[in-house]
Amino acid sequence: MTTYTAPVKDMQFLLHDVLAVSGADIPGYADLDAGFTAAVLDEAGKVASDVLAPLNAVGDREGCVLENGVVRTPTGFKAAFEAMKAGGWTALDCDPDYGGQGLPYLMGTAVGEIFVSANMAFNMYQGLTHGAYSAIRAHGTAEQKATYLPRMVSCDWTGTMNLTEPHCGTDLGLMRTRAEPQADGSYRITGTKIFISAGEHDLAKNIIHLVLAKAPGGGEGTKGISLFIVPKFLVKDDGTLGARNAVSVGKVEDKMGIHGNATCVMNYDGATGWLLGDLHKGMKAMFTMMNEARLGVGLQGYAVAEAAYQNAVGYARDRLQGRDVTGVKNPTGPADPLIVHPDIRRNLMDQKSFVEGARAFTFWAAHLIDRSVRLGDEAAEGLVSLLIPVLKGFQTDKGFEMAVQAQQVWGGHGYIEDNGVSQFVRDARIAQIYEGANGVQALDLVGRKLGADGGKHVMAFFELVKGFIKENEGDDRLRGFLDPLKQASKDCQAAGMFFMQNAMKNPNAALAGSYDFMTMMGHTCLGLMWAKIAKAALAGLDAGGDADFLNAKLATGRYYMARHLPATALHLARIQSGADPVMALPAEAF
Numbered sequence: 001m002t003t004y005t006a007p008v009k010d011m012q013f014l015l016h017d018v019l020a021v022s023g024a025d026i027p028g029y030a031d032l033d034a035g036f037t038a039a040v041l042d043e044a045g046k047v048a049s050d051v052l053a054p055l056n057a058v059g060d061r062e063g064c065v066l067e068n069g070v071v072r073t074p075t076g077f078k079a080a081f082e083a084m085k086a087g088g089w090t091a092l093d094c095d096p097d098y099g100g101q102g103l104p105y106l107m108g109t110a111v112g113e114i115f116v117s118a119n120m121a122f123n124m125y126q127g128l129t130h131g132a133y134s135a136i137r138a139h140g141t142a143e144q145k146a147t148y149l150p151r152m153v154s155c156d157w158t159g160t161m162n163l164t165e166p167h168c169g170t171d172l173g174l175m176r177t178r179a180e181p182q183a184d185g186s187y188r189i190t191g192t193k194i195f196i197s198a199g200e201h202d203l204a205k206n207i208i209h210l211v212l213a214k215a216p217g218g219g220e221g222t223k224g225i226s227l228f229i230v231p232k233f234l235v236k237d238d239g240t241l242g243a244r245n246a247v248s249v250g251k252v253e254d255k256m257g258i259h260g261n262a263t264c265v266m267n268y269d270g271a272t273g274w275l276l277g278d279l280h281k282g283m284k285a286m287f288t289m290m291n292e293a294r295l296g297v298g299l300q301g302y303a304v305a306e307a308a309y310q311n312a313v314g315y316a317r318d319r320l321q322g323r324d325v326t327g328v329k330n331p332t333g334p335a336d337p338l339i340v341h342p343d344i345r346r347n348l349m350d351q352k353s354f355v356e357g358a359r360a361f362t363f364w365a366a367h368l369i370d371r372s373v374r375l376g377d378e379a380a381e382g383l384v385s386l387l388i389p390v391l392k393g394f395q396t397d398k399g400f401e402m403a404v405q406a407q408q409v410w411g412g413h414g415y416i417e418d419n420g421v422s423q424f425v426r427d428a429r430i431a432q433i434y435e436g437a438n439g440v441q442a443l444d445l446v447g448r449k450l451g452a453d454g455g456k457h458v459m460a461f462f463e464l465v466k467g468f469i470k471e472n473e474g475d476d477r478l479r480g481f482l483d484p485l486k487q488a489s490k491d492c493q494a495a496g497m498f499f500m501q502n503a504m505k506n507p508n509a510a511l512a513g514s515y516d517f518m519t520m521m522g523h524t525c526l527g528l529m530w531a532k533i534a535k536a537a538l539a540g541l542d543a544g545g546d547a548d549f550l551n552a553k554l555a556t557g558r559y560y561m562a563r564h565l566p567a568t569a570l571h572l573a574r575i576q577s578g579a580d581p582v583m584a585l586p587a588e589a590f
Helices: 008-018 034-062 077-086 105-118 120-139 142-153 282-288 290-318 342-375 378-415 421-432 438-449 452-472 476-502 507-511 514-542 547-563 567-576
Strands: 065-067 070-072 157-162 178-181 187-197 206-214 225-231 233-235 241-244 247-252 263-275
Touching (some): 008 105, 008 547, 034 077, 034 120, 077 120, 120 142, 120 157, 120 282, 120 290, 157 187, 206 263, 206 282, 225 282, 342 547, 378 421, 378 438, 438 507, 452 476, 476 547, 476 567
Antiparallel strands (some): 206 225, 233 241
């Protein structure tokens, strides 16, 4: 059985020493003093360890079962969901006008990590509801907001997003689901959607589906798509539930992982729906929630890796195998613990340096979203929009890789289901696929985000890196962080220059290198985070802080800068090889 403990001390260090949240000029941040954030995170940690983590294996083992049109969630999920609602956790960063607590998105992100690490499949029920809430809040009418948002904030009603169809995934222009206007202003929605997470379950009284469909007059492709609110149960004028809508579950998918979340085929057979936002502008409404949703998936990448890492460290300390080549470390036992061996240390340091760097990157991005939303800061919005595909793609790729490495520490015992470590690997895998597969994230980064607004956002990122280096180059203690960061940034800029010089005459030159560029940008972002962490750690040491904790930060950061950040040179070489090696083989030769 696996265990999980929330890394509250690490989170507090990021919030207060690295990001200095309580001194930020963002509305609501002044209330985030260290005592308050510690109380919130400690309590979330207790819920995670005592309630959610014990159900992780239960959900994996039992899965969700479709019975007479209703999906039954695993044993204990209903009671846990009620506990989450009663504790106000579903409303943490939601609008107080609709029953939310109004905390910054950053705090919702930190708490979300804790809950994902404890039980990713369970947390998806409320996480998806938050995304649907955000879309309705941004694009709904006053009546729609009043009808749906208070009940979604409390999670008395939950929400979903319905995009994918059997023949249509990323290419939404091929969508076949139709919306026919009715005399009363509603629409009749007809079609089938697949891969709908939390599409049906027994945790809430109603489920509010947000469904992309094509209404008459919109033309072909994505320009004709609109977004509709389609509740499981129709809502009467007084807010009570009425008749069952014509929406049903065709199937619950049998998946590789996240068994505790119901991934459904949803059939809309003339279901009643209401337009959300402008007609034929459904993609705009959907993209409102995209930064939030993709950050949430990028968070899943490192949050699952954190839980896997904790269990790998515990096993490495306890498992006795072989003797340390430099001398016996456990003279009273038959062998030394795994953790003394250099290759196990390498494995664990890979995990630790990634998870802590990714956490910092995610918290920083969440703070940029707060700055964008709460201050109307267009520069912050542009920067976070640039970095979201990097955060989602890079962190889920590496998060899966780190879950595999955690399993590797366990050896054969990690491959046995009874020990629970394999669940982390299976659960982490989906994050590379949903909310836009990582290849699509790379194409979005290179094809859309680099050139957005004349390229000013990517140039702003490089200026930010350059400014940090210049500001701190006088501190020789940071040399091992600043020099590798400078080189990584130069590698990224050289790749961008290659795209500019070659993409017009051969677009494949950019597309073939997009995945490498996303990855090298990910390494550079984590390099920047580790440099910021090192600066804060040194300041903490100068002030007489916890030497063991702070020196561990410095050692972990130096490991990342020495062992991982140089990968940007490899990715640059791949990019500069152009499209020819990728496209040389004819399609029929595969």
